[in-house]
Amino acid sequence: MKLGQVIFFLRRNLKRRRGRTLAAIGAVAVAIAVFHLAAALALVLRSDVLNKVERIFPERTMIVRARAIELGPLAFAPALLTARITPEIAQRLAALPGVESVWPQLPLNMPALATGSLAGYEGSTDIVAYGVPREMVAADVIGKRGFTYSDSPTSPMPVIVSRFFVDMFNLGLAEGQGLPKLTDQAVIGRHFQMVLGASLLTVEAPADRVRKIECEIVGLTDNPSLLGVTAPIEYVREFNRWYQGEKAAENYAQLHLTLRSMEHYDAAAKTVESLGLQVVGQRETARRLRLAINGAALVLLAFGAAILALAAINIINTFALIMLERRGEIGLLRAVGATRLGAMALLVGESVVLGLAGATVGSGAAWGIAIALNRALARWLPPFSLAPSRWLDERASLFLFCAALGLIGSALATAPMVWKAVRRWPADLLRE
Amino acid sequence: MRWGFLDNKLVQVVDVQHAYAGESAGDSWVLCGISLTVHQGEFVAIHGRSGTGKSTLLHIVGGILAPRRGRVLIGGQDLFQLGDRALSHFRNRTLGFVFQNYYLAPSLTALENVMVPALLSGEPVHRARHRAMDALDQVGLAAKAKARPGDLSGGQMQRVAIARALVNHPALLLADEPTGNLDEQTGGEIMDLLASYQRARGLTILMATHDPSVELHATSQLYLIGGKLQAGTGAVESAAN
Structure with a gap:
């Protein structure tokens, strides 16, 4: 038919x-x-x-930290009693079979304030800051400045800020104070001042123990390990050295160890534990x-x-x-x-x-x-x-x-x- | 498929037997060895009481029901050895069927009902419409082309059914009690119409009927009694031969 x-x-x-x-x-x-x-x-x-x-929560990445002594809800990792995470340990772990990368996370070992204005809101706040290698946050960098170290005194320090800060501002302060909400584009390129050695919670420090650093936001990250302000590791190393001496320059808070595939996970975790460190795996959470x-x-x-x-x-x-x-x-x-x-x-x-x-x-x-x-x-x-x-x-x-x-x-x-x-x-x- | 008519024999029914499945008393045999030959151009009438198997015989000859046993040859071809395509082609081109209950599609107009076989033969819609209009004109119902069956009288519906059966110019017309649901006068008109086709086109007609007026037109008459055919008037090869 x-x-x-x-x-x-x-x-x-x-x-x-x-x-x-x-x-x-x-x-x-x-x-x-x-x-x-x-x-x-x-x-x-x-x-x-x-x-x-x-x-x-990338499944193939494990966080390596110093062992903590847990007392109820609190955990302590006193340097005398727990293994330190040093560059040597990082190199050793990087050499393990199946390891794709090991990125150190170096904490800023001093109080720090961030001061500036944001959507018409002038203020200061204590912050937590870390230094990480450029490669670790390459995907989060948007700003033209890039995430590279510069020893020029006029060049602002590039930083990456946690997205959760922006969420907290939008859902908290902006909602409460009737301020405009921020998008990624509104945050990138903004400048603020980081005052090293100062804190709202302590008495005013002597002038030679305070240093002001001009910062420029070049990216946003949703990595839960980078909740504060993240700068190139070279800057943080230099600041730690200035504030506390050479020992503090390379005392990592944790390592981000990424594997090529999950079949190497258990072996890598065993090696980490044998070094007196602990694995905070995201595998179970991710699963x-x-x-x-x-x-x-x-x-x-x-x-x-x-x-x-x-x-x-x-x-x-x-x-x-x-x-x-x-x-x-x-x-x-x-x-x-x-x-x-x-x-x-x-x-x-x-x-x-x-x-x-x-x-x-x-x-x-x-x-x-x-x-x-x-x-x-x-x-x-x-x-x-x-x-x-x-x-x-x-x-x-x-x-x-x-x-x-x-x-x-x-x-x-x-x-x-x-x-x-x-x-x-x-x-x-x-x-x- | 071309149907060759060997020795002028259009239809040959060879020892056809058929039964309907019964629920408790076993099968009910209505045809008990029917043999029949119909020559081209003949008008054969089959008489018999209701329930004797006249319609069943016509359905078997028309290829719309398979016999339990026996063969039906149309132009020498065994009908029930054909595949579906060939059998459908036979029903569409060689055969025209007129049913007692007309079986007109209520949703189609008279014209569209007549168009159905033409469309099924592969004619494009506009050609099928043209042919159907001609066929309706020949049965005197061109003016009722757009009427639906519900708006037609019994006689008019039967005329539409005849037009549908003849739209593809078949060689064989099977008519199952075509005047069974009509009054005497209308039935007579229908019979006259069929007879006129038979004379004008050399149409071969095999008709099951109670209508006595068929005597005026039929070339031969048979009687279906007890599942067997008996000769009436006219030259016919019967099962006895």
Whole structure:
């Protein structure tokens, strides 16, 4: 049967049962829309949120620290009683098989204040500062200054600030004081002064124990180990040397050890412990978070699939009733010369048209809802570093997938019962 | 597929037997060895009481029901050895079927009902429409082309069904009680219409009927009694031969 002839029959058959046709399209549309939205949310969980979690808690990275003596809720790591983390230990660990990189984290061993203005708010605050190698934070650097050491006295010190600072400002101070919220672009390039040796909590230090450093923010990080202000390690080494002498220049707080693959994890952890140090692994945290996110995504998809299954059962039942009514019509078509495949094309074609129309309407509506909701939430919610860049997946490929699902699902739902009918002798169908 | 008519024999029914599956008393045999030959151009009427198997015989000859045993040869071809495509081609091009209950699609107009076999034969829509209009004109219903079956009388619906059966100019027309649901006058008109086609086109007609007016038109008459055919008037090869 040619396409023009199929269209001739389809148009008349669909028009004849207008109410039932529209009801069927509506039912498919609702089911597909629900599935589309559930899948859109699941996809964002699996991509955006999981990526953020894996970036914050990289499974292949372990934090190496000095052993702490825990007294209830408090932990102490007195230098006399615990192994120190030195450059030699860092080199030793870097030489282990399967180790990709070892980055030291050097604490600023003096009180420090940050003073400046931010969105109209003038203030000072005590800060914690660390020095790390440039390569460790290369991905977080955005500003033109870069994250490199310069011994020029006029060149500001590049620093990276924790995103959680920005979150705390936006969700706390800005909300409370009615200040404008900060985006990444508003923070990058800002200057402030770091006053080494000074603190709001102690008495004023002598002038030779205080030093003012001009800083420029060149990046933001969501690494939970870098909660304070992070500067190139060369600067912190120099400041420690100035404040406390050579010994403090290379006394690392912790090492960030990254492996090439997880198969080397246990061996590396054993070596770390044999050196009298402890491993603060992110593997377990990462696994639990991944499990939770994947589990949530699976539940969403299962819900969507359940709705689709209910719709499919509905379509099958409805079509079974329609087939009962149309036995005579099928018998007549076959009696006047329609082949089995031709009759199948007509009947399954009707179902496919309904399925495709319903899926297009439903998925199109869901797609529109996803786009609108993303825009609205982006405007309405305050900027928050852990929030995904979008809340619902709005790619066209999901729309196309759902449309195809409606088409194929309708065909599969109806083809078996249509085939059963067209295989019968026309006289038997006419007699019923 | 081309149907060759060997020795002018269009239809040969060879020892056809058929039964319907019974629930408690076993199968119910309605045809107990029917043999029949219909030559090209003949008008054969089959008489018999209701339930004797007339419709069943016509359905088997029309290839829309398979017999339990026996063969049906159309132009020398064994009908039930054909694949689905070939059998469908036969039903569409060689055969026209007129049913007692008309079986018109209620959602299609009279014209569209007649177009169905033409469309199934592969004609594009505009050509099928043209042919269907011609066929309706020949049965005197061109003015009712856009009417739906629900708006037509019994006689008009049967005329539409005849137009549908003949739109592809078949060689063989099977008519199953075509006047069964009509009054005497209308039935007579339908019978006259079929007879006129038979004369004008050399159409071969095999008709199951109770209508006595068929005597005026049929070239031969058979009686289906006890599952067997018995000769009536006219030259016919019976099971006895």
